[in-house]
Amino acid sequence: MEHHAPPTAAGASQPGVERAFFDRVDLHLVRVLYTVLTERSVSRAALRLGMNQPAASAALKRLRELTGDALLVRSGAEMVATDVALQMIEPAASVLRAAEALFTQTRDFDAATSTITFNIAASDYLDPLFLPHLVTGIKREAPLAHVAIHALTREADYRAQLAQGEVDLVIGNWLQPPDDLHIAQLFSDEVVSLVSAHHPAVEKGWSTQQWLAAEHVAPMPTYPGARGIIDQVLSSQGLARNIVVRSAYFGLIPEMVAHSQLVLTTGRQHCERIASGLPLVILPCPIPMPPMDYYQLWHTRSQHAAHARWLRERVKKTIQAL
Known part of the structure; x- marks a missing residue:
């Protein structure tokens, strides 16, 4: 059986000819082609496409001009597809599937089959169970996805x-979160101090001056010159605490506090999680502090991306569960 290619195939190596050809083709025309050939009827295709029959006939005429083939011919009382048309059905279907995927990826995210990598930047000052539970939840719903923290x-x-x-996504706590990014508040936490069970303040309590003069441990600033929320609040009142240890590894601080006179001041939820497994005591902070607010931040570029929306929703659900 002899097969006929569309007339432009011979000129495919000529960019000008190819461009001129594709300028005459649009997605609607491909859809008409596929529907007419699968329905074997212009009238049924028009009904399925929501077109009137003259418009469908005009589209078929354009397709015949583009391909140089009749595409649909009469055989007795029925219409049948030509050999050229039969070769075009699956490529047309492929184009339509690709177009659907192209324009639905911003709306739909198939977690069960996605192999995407989620990149999350986060502080470890949050509840120590948060990131483990978040990763577990992501992998449960998106088993083929990758996660980078x-x-x-x-x-x-x-x-x-x-x-x-x-x-x-960026997850952390800010006294005043940046206003050039999209922001969603996750939760608020009371500010408390964590000390060893043998710290003098456990029995005697402490005044403001005693607390300020105590030996404090604090995380390393997140950028040069930065001050954490605690120190920003103190500075606004003309106060400063005695920070004697700074650590880039927040997860190691509780062990330091448990076996020294160091004082860690942070959110109550974090302190409650870690105090149960070490000789630690939670004490109120003698200086009134605003709640420690945690947020997730993202850029406008990912505002409407389906995978990013899905990830933000997973973060919210993980926080709510904790």
Whole structure:
């Protein structure tokens, strides 16, 4: 059986000819082609496409001109597809499937089959169960996906990382979150101090001056010159605490506190999680502090991306569950 290719195939190596050809083709025309050939009827195709029959006939005429083939011919009382048309059905279906995928990926995210990598930048000042539970939840619903947890460090510019697509989401706490990013508050936490069970303040309590003069441990600033929320609040009142230890590894601080006179001041939820497994005591902070607010931040570039929306929803659900 002899097969006939569309007349432009011979000129495919000529960019000008190819461009002129594709300028005459649109997705609607491909849809008409596929529907007419599968229905074997212009009238049924028009009904299925929501077109009137003259418009469908005009589209078929254009297709015949483009292909140089009749595409649909009469055989007795029926219409049948030509050999050229039969070769075009599956490619047309493929084009329509690709177009559907192209324009639905912003609306729909198939977690069960996605192999995407989620990049999350987060501080470890949150509830120590948060990130483990978040990763577990992601892997349960998206078993083929990958997860990369990035640290919020002084070397990392999270604004640039979000803008450049290096991370999808930033999770942390800010006294005043940046106003150039999209923001969703996750939860608020009371500020308390954590000390060893043998710390003098456990029995005697402490005044403001005693608390300020105590030996404090604090995380390393997230960027040069940065001050944490506690120190920002103190500075606004003309006060400063005695920080004698700074650690880039927040997860190691509780063990330091448990066996020294160090004082860690942070959110109650974090303290409650870790105090149960170490000789630690939670004490109220003698200086009134605003709640410690945690947020997730993202860039406009991922505002409507389906995978990013799905990830933000997983973060919210994980926080709510904890």
